[in-house]
Amino acid sequence: MKLLKEKLESIFSSIQVSILKQDRLIISAQKDVVLSILSFLKSSGYAHLALVSCVDWLDEREFELVYVLSAYMQKDDEYIDKEKANIILKTRISRENPEFLTVISIFKNAEPYEREIHEFYGIDFKGHPRLTPLFLEREYKMPPFRKDFDTREYVKEVFDKIPFVDNKDGKK
Amino acid sequence: MDRNKLVKWLKAPTKMGHKYSLHVVYFCTGCGIIEIPPVITSRWDAERFGVIPVATPRQANLFLITGYVSVKTLKAIIRTYEQMPEPKFTVGFGSCPINGGMYWDSYNTIKHLDKYIPVDGWIAGCMPRPEAIFVAVTHLWTLIDKGMADGYKKYREKYKYYRANQEQLYGKMDWPPLFPIEDKDEPNPS
Numbered sequence: 001m002k003l004l005k006e007k008l009e010s011i012f013s014s015i016q017v018s019i020l021k022q023d024r025l026i027i028s029a030q031k032d033v034v035l036s037i038l039s040f041l042k043s044s045g046y047a048h049l050a051l052v053s054c055v056d057w058l059d060e061r062e063f064e065l066v067y068v069l070s071a072y073m074q075k076d077d078e079y080i081d082k083e084k085a086n087i088i089l090k091t092r093i094s095r096e097n098p099e100f101l102t103v104i105s106i107f108k109n110a111e112p113y114e115r116e117i118h119e120f121y122g123i124d125f126k127g128h129p130r131l132t133p134l135f136l137e138r139e140y141k142m143p144p145f146r147k148d149f150d151t152r153e154y155v156k157e158v159f160d161k162i163p164f165v166d167n168k169d170g171k172k
Numbered sequence: 173m174d175r176n177k178l179v180k181w182l183k184a185p186t187k188m189g190h191k192y193s194l195h196v197v198y199f200c201t202g203c204g205i206i207e208i209p210p211v212i213t214s215r216w217d218a219e220r221f222g223v224i225p226v227a228t229p230r231q232a233n234l235f236l237i238t239g240y241v242s243v244k245t246l247k248a249i250i251r252t253y254e255q256m257p258e259p260k261f262t263v264g265f266g267s268c269p270i271n272g273g274m275y276w277d278s279y280n281t282i283k284h285l286d287k288y289i290p291v292d293g294w295i296a297g298c299m300p301r302p303e304a305i306f307v308a309v310t311h312l313w314t315l316i317d318k319g320m321a322d323g324y325k326k327y328r329e330k331y332k333y334y335r336a337n338q339e340q341l342y343g344k345m346d347w348p349p350l351f352p353i354e355d356k357d358e359p360n361p362s
Binding site for chain 1: 243244247276277278279280282283284286287290326330333334337340341342
């Protein structure tokens with residue numbers, strides 16, 4: 001774990017690496033080095049992209065993309081060597097212009113995660129082959145997972161305006 | 173057979189048949205479905221009440237909505253409900269189909285299920301115990317006896333309004349109307 005930390009800090013100068021607890025490594029990076037960090041980590045054994053997630057920091061006007069990586073177990077000793085590390089890679093992009101590069105060229109399984117983030121947060125991933133709707137049935141004015149999406153007003157506008165059938169025709 | 177019910181059987185055999193062969197369609201929404209396996213298996217053995225799950229909506233006449241209904245699930249619920257043969261009964265299970273429950277301000281959960289399909293009875297609670305299903309079933313029996321479980325008739329009569337509500341939510345629907353929609357209110361100019 002500490003070896004990896006030193007190696008990362010020597011190759012990429014602008015990143016901050018911290019060890020949260022025994023098997024949890026957190027990397028905060030600028031957005032222009034994310035792809036090279038991911039390809040470096042993949043080549044050094046962390047070949048499993050478990051999750052791509054997103055956090056909306058409304059006050060700082062930024063989105064935070066989170067990539068969670070882990071290693072596959074091949075032999076027992078190799079597993080001990082990597083100390084069962086889970087790597088969390090964080091990067092911030094601006095909220096006014098939510099654009100980022102896709103990581104499909106490195107991890108193919110990032111496709112549905114990026115589609116989901118595009119649908120719920122409205123982040124545009126450049127180079128993604130199909131950013132079509134994945135889960136949502138309706139169209140929303142604003143992506144619904146953003147912090148400034150007012151759910152109560154949306155409920156009032158959409159669901160409360162649909163009338164009860166019993167009240168029609170004036171009889172119960 | 174219970175000898176006290178012999179008169180009822182002779183008077184209205186179809187009603188008694190409907191009462192004691194409530195076939196539930198296999199359809200799971202939300203978290204309430206976790207209560208269904210103990211209900212249909214040996215612990216609470218629902219077959220004592222004539223309630224058994226069946227594979228397709230074509231064979232079913234009882235529809236248990238077992239939890240919160242998202243916008244996407246409602247489409248499947250409407251399709252399933254329209255495929256079931258009459259007479260059909262719907263029971264909303266848990267507090268979420270009643271008024272949204274804990275998802276009252278969610279952006280993607282239906283708040284009142286009876287705006288879109290008719291519901292004959294509700295089981296309140298979060299979650300209701302399996303015994304509550306049997307209370308509901310026995311209550312449904314009395315409703316069928318009195319002819320009050322008439323949700324399917326209401327759906328036929330007021331289909332115009334149900335369809336309008338569904339279209340208000342979804343925009344254009346993917347399938348044609350189940351019953352013909354006539355506009356009696358607006359006179360035809362031709």
